Amino acid sequence: MSTTSQKHRDFVAEPMGDKPVTALSGIGEALGQKLEDQGFDKASVVLGQFLLLKKDSEMFTDWLKDASGANSRQAGSCAQCLKEWCDAFL
């Protein structure tokens, strides 16, 4: 899939384990910091939020935009990343 980034591919290729939030596709340093401030310090916690929202990408992107100030592209990328991870490992 040429539309996915390397970060996306890396994340989806294996169980996330203890990876930090910044390992998520679309989440860089700044956004990662904001999420950590809110208590989402690991990618798995963000996954928890994604699952709480019943894996609904739309709701998750809304939440992410509110929580971290991500734009649509970044939030969409993160949602897509998590969704694929769930498809593969959950």
Place this chain on the structure above:
Amino acid sequence: MPFVEDPAQLSKTRLKSDLVAHNVELPPAASKKEVYVELHLKHIDHKNTADFSSDDEDPVQDVEKKQKESQDSEVPDPRRLTDDDLKAALLQHGVKAGPIVASTRALYEKKLRKLLQCDGHDGLNGAEHKAVLYSDSEEEEEEEEEEEEEEEEEEGEGGVDEEEKEADSEQEQQETAEEPEQIQQQSTELPPEPVKGILKDFIPDTKTTPTGIYATSRRPIKGAAQRPIQYAYPDTPVSPMTLERREVERHLVPIQIQILVFIALAFILYFIYVNVEDSSSVLALLDSFNQWSDSEEGVLPQVMTQDTQSVSGQD
């Protein structure tokens, strides 16, 4: 006269908005008109007759009160609802909500508000609004509200003004939210068409259609209908097991030859099996075998003796 006396002649949505304007609890969304008429008669007419002289003031007061309380015209403020009520309200609108926890509550409240707005808009101006909603332009919401305002002016009802103001404040909120995004995205309408907005957000390349109907093909089911599962990362190396197996196979006897040998052996074994069962045929077979072997041997000596005889005969 601004207020029609006979509730039965009013439309259902008009009844709804009247009820809300007088702070009457609304029945569930799918109730029949009679329920609304009843409530209307019970509460409003009673009230109207009581303070007929202050009719003009009531709507204004209600509007102000409403504005302070909430932005919704139908159901009590989502913020005031309990978790269960919020979930039920969402379910009424066909949204299956997940658990309503601290982190998800705000989201679901927002969603409920969006849905209520949609209901309000649809109630006023169903067909026209849909047409406007589906049109693709960034000015969509402003157009929508302009139309709303026009309609409201035509109707000239005080009770509807609150929705106009509500729509304006909502527009402001959306504009501030949209500003940072507008730079990056073409069109960023979040409500009232969440489906379209998100589609654009996810797939920036979607072509905008005049009708606003977007047809995206469903992602095909993996492994179904002769669609082989294409793993997303085809460049991953072949597993070592496969490599080993290939190596071994190269050195072993090919399968075809193995099958032939197997059939031959089976044939022989079948013969033996038949022999064991039937002794007479065994003898016959044995005899035939002997004859066959004898005949070969016999032929030769016979030939030889004949030859020798002939040779001797000739001599």
